[in-house]
Amino acid sequence: MNAIEKLRELFLTYLNDNHIDQSPVELYQPVNYIMELGGKRMRPIMLLMAYSLFKDDPERALPASYAIEMFHNFSLVHDDIMDEAPLRRGKPTVHNKFDANTGILSGDVMLILSYSSLMKTDTTKKDALVLLFNDIATKVCEGQQMDMNFETRVEVEIDEYIKMISYKTAALLAGGMKIGALIADAEEKDANLVFDFAWNIGIAFQLQDDILDTYGDPKKFGKKVGGDIVQNKKTYLVLKALELANEETATRLNGLMNTPTENENEKIETVKEIFNSLDIRREAEKLKKAYQVKAFDALDAVGVSEERKQGLVDIANQLMGREV
Amino acid sequence: MNAIEKLRELFLTYLNDNHIDQSPVELYQPVNYIMELGGKRMRPIMLLMAYSLFKDDPERALPASYAIEMFHNFSLVHDDIMDEAPLRRGKPTVHNKFDANTGILSGDVMLILSYSSLMKTDTTKKDALVLLFNDIATKVCEGQQMDMNFETRVEVEIDEYIKMISYKTAALLAGGMKIGALIADAEEKDANLVFDFAWNIGIAFQLQDDILDTYGDPKKFGKKVGGDIVQNKKTYLVLKALELANEETATRLNGLMNTPTENENEKIETVKEIFNSLDIRREAEKLKKAYQVKAFDALDAVGVSEERKQGLVDIANQLMGREV
Numbered sequence: 001m002n003a004i005e006k007l008r009e010l011f012l013t014y015l016n017d018n019h020i021d022q023s024p025v026e027l028y029q030p031v032n033y034i035m036e037l038g039g040k041r042m043r044p045i046m047l048l049m050a051y052s053l054f055k056d057d058p059e060r061a062l063p064a065s066y067a068i069e070m071f072h073n074f075s076l077v078h079d080d081i082m083d084e085a086p087l088r089r090g091k092p093t094v095h096n097k098f099d100a101n102t103g104i105l106s107g108d109v110m111l112i113l114s115y116s117s118l119m120k121t122d123t124t125k126k127d128a129l130v131l132l133f134n135d136i137a138t139k140v141c142e143g144q145q146m147d148m149n150f151e152t153r154v155e156v157e158i159d160e161y162i163k164m165i166s167y168k169t170a171a172l173l174a175g176g177m178k179i180g181a182l183i184a185d186a187e188e189k190d191a192n193l194v195f196d197f198a199w200n201i202g203i204a205f206q207l208q209d210d211i212l213d214t215y216g217d218p219k220k221f222g223k224k225v226g227g228d229i230v231q232n233k234k235t236y237l238v239l240k241a242l243e244l245a246n247e248e249t250a251t252r253l254n255g256l257m258n259t260p261t262e263n264e265n266e267k268i269e270t271v272k273e274i275f276n277s278l279d280i281r282r283e284a285e286k287l288k289k290a291y292q293v294k295a296f297d298a299l300d301a302v303g304v305s306e307e308r309k310q311g312l313v314d315i316a317n318q319l320m321g322r323e324v
Numbered sequence: 325m326n327a328i329e330k331l332r333e334l335f336l337t338y339l340n341d342n343h344i345d346q347s348p349v350e351l352y353q354p355v356n357y358i359m360e361l362g363g364k365r366m367r368p369i370m371l372l373m374a375y376s377l378f379k380d381d382p383e384r385a386l387p388a389s390y391a392i393e394m395f396h397n398f399s400l401v402h403d404d405i406m407d408e409a410p411l412r413r414g415k416p417t418v419h420n421k422f423d424a425n426t427g428i429l430s431g432d433v434m435l436i437l438s439y440s441s442l443m444k445t446d447t448t449k450k451d452a453l454v455l456l457f458n459d460i461a462t463k464v465c466e467g468q469q470m471d472m473n474f475e476t477r478v479e480v481e482i483d484e485y486i487k488m489i490s491y492k493t494a495a496l497l498a499g500g501m502k503i504g505a506l507i508a509d510a511e512e513k514d515a516n517l518v519f520d521f522a523w524n525i526g527i528a529f530q531l532q533d534d535i536l537d538t539y540g541d542p543k544k545f546g547k548k549v550g551g552d553i554v555q556n557k558k559t560y561l562v563l564k565a566l567e568l569a570n571e572e573t574a575t576r577l578n579g580l581m582n583t584p585t586e587n588e589n590e591k592i593e594t595v596k597e598i599f600n601s602l603d604i605r606r607e608a609e610k611l612k613k614a615y616q617v618k619a620f621d622a623l624d625a626v627g628v629s630e631e632r633k634q635g636l637v638d639i640a641n642q643l644m645g646r647e648v
Binding site: 022023024026027078081082101104105107108109111112113115116119126127130131134137138141142144145146148149 | 347348350351402405406425428429431432433435436437439440443450451454455458461462465466468469470472473
């Protein structure tokens with residue numbers, strides 16, 4: 001078992017040991033359901049890896065890693081209600097399996113449980129952890145609101161899009177990893193570098209998501225390739241295309257984005273042709289690469305041995321090289 | 325201006341100074357809307373009064389009082405979605421004025437903001453405050469779930485009902501007042517007595533609510549008298565009546581509760597006749613009184629002068645004597 005797998009095992013055992021048996025069951029059953037539904041557990045594992053940069057007893061960071069996973073799942077439960085999503089990880093979403101009210105209230109208690117778990121951490125720095133957690137939790141809500149705003153906004157700037165994905169996706173990863181570093185008593189400078197690493201990797205990860213959604217291998221990609229195009233999502237690919245296109249092409253692309261999809265495959269092909277004519281995939285790869293470079297620069301500057309960093313280098317490369 | 329009015333002024337000024345001007349406005353506008361919609365501000369004022377039992381600079385407890393009011397309003401926003409309530413304090417509810425998704429997400433950020441505000445408190449006991457806040461916040465969610473469960477449950481025990489209203493209503497008041505006492509560096513024993521006072525007053529207050537809903541003066545009562553009966557709510561009055569009634573009367577009352585209301589006034593009168601035949605109002609007053617006595621016993625035992633307690637005695641009597 002490599003380091004990543006070991007930390008995943010450690011986390012999954014802790015998760016299992018913390019199955020909630022409290023009453024009322026109607027409140028906690030949906031919490032157990034979504035927490036035990038699976039997923040890559042990327043956020044808690046990376047928090048444990050951040051801890052492991054500095055210390056060798058990652059068990060100490062388990063309550064915090066559980067807090068981050070609980071918060072992530074809280075946000076999924078509420079987002080799925082807002083998006084009316086029927087499935088999550090191939091299974092019914094909470095509001096679909098139970099009902100919307102259950103989703104709202106169980107989500108609320110999950111948010112509170114994430115604070116409770118964070119407070120279980122054996123550290124003298126609880127204040128700093130809670131302050132940081134408040135900050136990232138607020139950013140996640142702000143990112144979600146920006147995402148909702150963009151759906152109906154006519155023009156979205158690329159900078160705004162990057163801010164939105166930073167808040168919605170990167171902030172929790174970065175905040176979680178900084179929490180891991182702080183619990184391990186890392187110096188403030190190193191904890192901030194870990195934050196920067198994760199923030200930039202998080203953005204690169206989301207850009208990768210945008211690329212894969214349009215250019216992924218249908219055999220390997222879990223969802224339908226082209227889903228973002230069908231849903232008229234204002235991804236980086238679209239925003240960059242609108243920036244680079246001449247007036248005629250921009251009008252055509254805007255027209256496609258503002259019309260309900262009739263023939264899905266035809267629309268995907270037409271939009272992809274526009275992307276290809278503007279070399280959008282390469283643009284996206286270039287930007288993704290730039291964030292990756294920023295991330296690795298930050299990691300390089302962390303004051304621990306290369307050997308200790310290897311696990312994070314591996315997982316980042318694994319995430320960036322993924323095709324699903 | 326008496327002590328209560330002074331603390332209300334203090335709180336309202338702080339609330340005004342903390343109007344949120346952050347972006348995205350779509351997220352924070354509903355927060356300002358509900359926070360500035362009015363209300364008695366009972367919870368933050370009583371937190372400030374708990375502080376004032378021990379110290380003379382209640383300003384120090386303002387961030388915590390704001391946290392409690394923010395949490396209370398978060399719970400209103402989400403509860404109103406779950407109950408599909410169109411109005412709150414005579415104005416459109418958040419999900420009605422904006423939409424349900426806005427209500428969910430703005431509610432979420434309010435829950436986070438309540439932690440942020442609590443953390444602004446100038447105290448060395450932040451850990452204790454957050455732990456207590458987690459505990460009461462969890463209880464509020466559990467109480468709300470119990471309330472929802474009772475709607476569809478056939479039999480509800482009076483003990484369960486008391487637990488539900490304790491969690492849903494009394495816990496936040498009690499936790500908030502204990503927080504006020506802790507910020508004022510009260511001894512643990514005194515802080516716990518303040519908690520007990522508020523817990524019992526909170527239950528008495530809710531029983532009073534049940535009584536007023538059926539027996540209130542229509543000229544003074546804000547809502548329609550008999551609303552609980554029309555909505556087939558399992559209040560203390562109903563549960564006690566079912567306990568005391570003979571089989572025939574119990575069957576009749578259950579029958580009324582399980583039939584959609586056709587003639588509202590007729591139903592209210594019929595149910596009230598059953599209540600009266602069983603002397604239910606007196607039973608409810610008796611139980612309310614018992615909780616009041618418990619509350620004042622706890623307050624009596626707090627180790628400060630009678631003079632310092634006078635404000636709390638006044639507000640409790642005011643709350644208990646209210647007719648609206």
